[in-house]
Amino acid sequence: MKNFDVAAVVSGGASGLGEATSRALAARGVAVTILDLQEDKGAALAGELGGDATFVRTDVTDEASVQAGIADATGKDRPLRIAINCAGIGWAQRTVGRAGEPHDLGAFTRTVMVNLVGTFNVLRLAAAAMAATEPEEDGERGVVVNTASIAAYDGQIGQVAYAASKGGIVGLTLPAARDLSAVGVRVCTIAPGLVDTPLLGSLPEEARTALSAGIPFPKRLGRPTDFAELALAIVEHGYLNGEVIRMDGALRMAPR
Ligand SMILES: NC(=O)c1ccc[n+]([C@@H]2O[C@H](COP(=O)([O-])OP(=O)(O)OC[C@H]3O[C@@H](n4cnc5c(N)ncnc54)[C@H](O)[C@@H]3O)[C@@H](O)[C@H]2O)c1
Numbered sequence: 001m002k003n004f005d006v007a008a009v010v011s012g013g014a015s016g017l018g019e020a021t022s023r024a025l026a027a028r029g030v031a032v033t034i035l036d037l038q039e040d041k042g043a044a045l046a047g048e049l050g051g052d053a054t055f056v057r058t059d060v061t062d063e064a065s066v067q068a069g070i071a072d073a074t075g076k077d078r079p080l081r082i083a084i085n086c087a088g089i090g091w092a093q094r095t096v097g098r099a100g101e102p103h104d105l106g107a108f109t110r111t112v113m114v115n116l117v118g119t120f121n122v123l124r125l126a127a128a129a130m131a132a133t134e135p136e137e138d139g140e141r142g143v144v145v146n147t148a149s150i151a152a153y154d155g156q157i158g159q160v161a162y163a164a165s166k167g168g169i170v171g172l173t174l175p176a177a178r179d180l181s182a183v184g185v186r187v188c189t190i191a192p193g194l195v196d197t198p199l200l201g202s203l204p205e206e207a208r209t210a211l212s213a214g215i216p217f218p219k220r221l222g223r224p225t226d227f228a229e230l231a232l233a234i235v236e237h238g239y240l241n242g243e244v245i246r247m248d249g250a251l252r253m254a255p256r
């Protein structure tokens with residue numbers, strides 16, 4: 001997609017990877033709708049981006065909530081063609097803990113609900129809206145970029161819930177792209193390694209240095225702008241489809 005005179009939705013767009021992507025899209029002139037639970041950060045970012053940027057408080061697990069977010073984007077003066085899925089949560093717990101207690105089932109369900117079901121909820125509703133637009137070059141109507149994690153492949157001890165939720169996103173990427181080939185909507189997924197977002201920023205400097213040392217090259221944490229650049233590259237590259245791209249400096253995570 002070379003024409004950026006379009007509308008976009010970015011879930012989790014108020015923080016971290018989603019925020020960087022919202023900024024990058026707005027810088028290219030895209031009318032961004034930020035979908036996030038964080039009202040203060042989301043509204044402030046939309047105000048800062050100006051132009052046609054808006055914020056809609058959204059819970060990605062809720063059907064009506066995402067519909068309202070999509071309606072905001074389709075109500076703008078250009079077609080909705082870009083959906084970026086960044087909303088997500090983490091959870092760390094072993095399958096059976098040291099004291100013999102089993103993994104909390106509610107926490108497992110909640111992690112899968114937000115990360116996997118939430119991603120699919122935005123994907124399906126955004127794609128349905130894109131399907132109703134006039135096609136551009138190659139018959140393309142839009143593109144969806146999801147966010148998995150390298151934990152989908154190298155999940156560590158305590159990452160069973162998170163890895164399952166991200167593995168689900170990896171798994172749906174190809175069939176979703178196949179389904180949506182009928183309407184000219186591409187679907188790709190980014191599997192980031194360790195990226196320096198508010199999530200990792202809360203770790204002590206020592207822990208961050210240790211994490212960086214394990215990354216083959218470049219020997220640094222990923223930057224949110226690295227993610228945003230890749231997301232935009234996927235949007236621009238009309239022949240990328242049905243693929244999951246690791247963005248991790250060749251990091252392969254050890255069991256712990
Ligand atoms: N930072 C990393 O190293 C890293 C690595 C791999 C994958 N990821 C994934 O990237 C995505 C973004 O992570 P981040 O590091 O930017 O974290 P972040 O916490 O900075 O951003 C996540 C955003 O999602 C929002 N969110 C959470 N639940 C939501 C819900 N139900 N509905 C709407 N919004 C919701 C949060 O409010 C937050 O603004 C996540 O899916 C995460 O799993 C991050």
